[in-house]
Amino acid sequence: MKRFCYSALLIAVTGGGAFFIGRQGLPKTGGGPDFLGMPAPVSLGKTLRVSDPVRQQAEFGRFLMGLSPEGAASEAHEVWSAPGEQQEISERKRLFCYAWGKVAGAAAVEFARKEPGVGKVAAISGALAGWASQDPQAARQWISSRLEPGERLLHTWALIDGWARHDPRAATEYVLSFPNTPGVDRFIRSIAGEMVRVGGPAAADWAMALPPGSLRQTGVEEVTGGWARTAPSPASDWAFALQDSALATRAVDRAITEWARADGIAAGGFLERQPASVIRDAAVSAYLAVLATEDLQAVSHWAKTIRNSSLREQSLRRIADEWMARNPEATLAWLPSSGLDAEAQKEIATTGEPR
Numbered sequence: 150m151k152r153f154c155y156s157a158l159l160i161a162v163t164g165g166g167a168f169f170i171g172r173q174g175l176p177k178t179g180g181g182p183d184f185l186g187m188p189a190p191v192s193l194g195k196t197l198r199v200s201d202p203v204r205q206q207a208e209f210g211r212f213l214m215g216l217s218p219e220g221a222a223s224e225a226h227e228v229w230s231a232p233g234e235q236q237e238i239s240e241r242k243r244l245f246c247y248a249w250g251k252v253a254g255a256a257a258v259e260f261a262r263k264e265p266g267v268g269k270v271a272a273i274s275g276a277l278a279g280w281a282s283q284d285p286q287a288a289r290q291w292i293s294s295r296l297e298p299g300e301r302l303l304h305t306w307a308l309i310d311g312w313a314r315h316d317p318r319a320a321t322e323y324v325l326s327f328p329n330t331p332g333v334d335r336f337i338r339s340i341a342g343e344m345v346r347v348g349g350p351a352a353a354d355w356a357m358a359l360p361p362g363s364l365r366q367t368g369v370e371e372v373t374g375g376w377a378r379t380a381p382s383p384a385s386d387w388a389f390a391l392q393d394s395a396l397a398t399r400a401v402d403r404a405i406t407e408w409a410r411a412d413g414i415a416a417g418g419f420l421e422r423q424p425a426s427v428i429r430d431a432a433v434s435a436y437l438a439v440l441a442t443e444d445l446q447a448v449s450h451w452a453k454t455i456r457n458s459s460l461r462e463q464s465l466r467r468i469a470d471e472w473m474a475r476n477p478e479a480t481l482a483w484l485p486s487s488g489l490d491a492e493a494q495k496e497i498a499t500t501g502e503p504r
Contacts, residue, residue, distance in 0.1 A: 193224050197231035197241070209241070213248035218256065221249045225260055239268035243275035250279025250311075254288055274307040281311030285319070288312075302332050309336045313343040318355070325360065334367045341371035349376035353387055369396050374403035381408035385419060389428055401432040409439035417451075430455045434464045441468040445479060449488050465489050469497045 193212050199205040216224065228245045231238075242261075249257035257276035261269070280288040285308065292304045312320040317340050324336045337359070344352035353376070356368035369391070376384035385408060388400035408416040420436060423429045433455050441448050448468055455461040465487055472480040484494045 193227045194231070197227065197233075209244075213244060216245075216248045216252060218253035221253060221257065222260065225249070225264075229264060229266065235267050239271040242268040243271040246272045246275035247279035247282075247311075250276040250281075251283050254280025254284060255291060258291065270303065273303070274310070277304055277307035278311030278314070281308045282315040285312040285315065285323075289323070305330075306332065306335060306339070310339045313340040317343040317347065321355070321359075325364075334363060337364055337367045338371050341368050342375055345372060345375035349380055349384060349387075352376060366396060366399060369400050370403050373400040374407055377404040377407035378411070381411065381416070382419065384408075385432075389423065389432075394427060397428045398431040401428055402435040405432045405435045406439060409436050413440060413443070420451075425454075425456055427457070430457045430460055434460055437464050437468060441472070445472060445483050446486075449483075449486050452488050462489070462493070466493065466497070469493075470500075473497060473500055 193209075196205060196208040196212065199208065212224070225245065228241055231241070233241065246257050246261050249260075254276070258273065258280065261272035261276045264272070277288055277292075280291075288308050288311070292301055292308060296304060309320055309324060312323070320336075320340050320343075324333060324340065327333070341352065341356065344355045349372075352372040353369075356365065356372045359365040359368045373384055373388050376387075381404065385401065385404040388397060388404045391397035391400055405416055405420070408419070416436060417440075420429065420432055423432070433451055437448055437451055440451065445468075448465070452461050452465050455464065466489070469480060469484070469487065469489065472483070481498055484498060487494070489497070
């Protein structure tokens with residue numbers, strides 16, 4: 150995050166390690182032109198033991214783009230036996246099974262389900278997501294016909310993940326057909342991420358078209374957060390303009406949090422331009438939570454702009470408690486100018502005294 154500078158701020162305002170699995174039809178394993186200037190890999194086993202991580206992932210990606218239904222099962226055993234750290238192994242299995250699921254969904258899922266070891270859940274999820282990206286109805290039918298109800302949740306998550314990459318609106322229609330199923334909010338989060346890839350305004354329209362209640366709230370929060378990572382100003386403008394104050398409060402929290410982490414001065418300048426309101430109070434509270442990680446002295450200035458006294462007190466107490474736990478000396482020096490009343494200051498200071 151760009152470092153906060155209180156004086157500069159006052160002047161300004163008074164200013165998945167994962168790689169892409171491509172489409173089918175690219176050079177097959179062991180043949181075709183050089184990839185990134187490298188000779189064709191000799192074998193998958195050797196590729197997975199290449200020490201250079203960039204080269205290893207590039208060669209592995211080439212294998213996956215040329216994976217065939219006939220050769221996948223034998224190549225899978227190379228993937229399952231290759232050494233590596235736990236996270237590396239899980240991601241490798243997920244990507245391999247995603248590529249396999251795209252060309253032979255049922256076989257990939259069955260293999261992932263029966264093989265033990267690290268990354269089993271990642272492998273199952275990858276296989277179903279890859280399958281759903283090509284034929285979601287077949288993957289959906291497999292889940293309903295082959296699994297007991299208690300087993301279906303994990304598999305359905307993976308189904309939605311893959312389906313959303315292929316057709317997020319169709320995946321949404323499917324999710325909305327069973328609104329009372331546990332985990333539906335999780336499904337909406339997956340689809341929201343893919344809708345943001347389509348574009349912020351389209352994702353915003355999608356979120357607001359969700360049924361009122363928890364699903365719309367989840368969609369709005371996820372879309373705003375994702376949109377704000379790449380376009381924080383329009384995402385924040387949209388969040389502030391929401392007519393539903395409850396939705397707007399949650400949305401501005403996500404937007405300003407993401408913006409402040411990336412560029413605290415720009416986020417602060419945006420907030421300075423907003424008129425006083427309940428929504429601005431919520432946004433400033435979110436801003437303070439990020440600001441306080443680097444510039445405790447600037448917190449008091451911003452806290453004073455929160456009109457809601459209860460929210461202002463709550464925000465300052467949370468920050469004071471967090472700072473007292475890691476830097477009592479700095480916290481005690483800040484308390485007199487914090488904006489907290491004398492009783493709250495005394496209570497916080499007491500928690501920092503030696504026992």
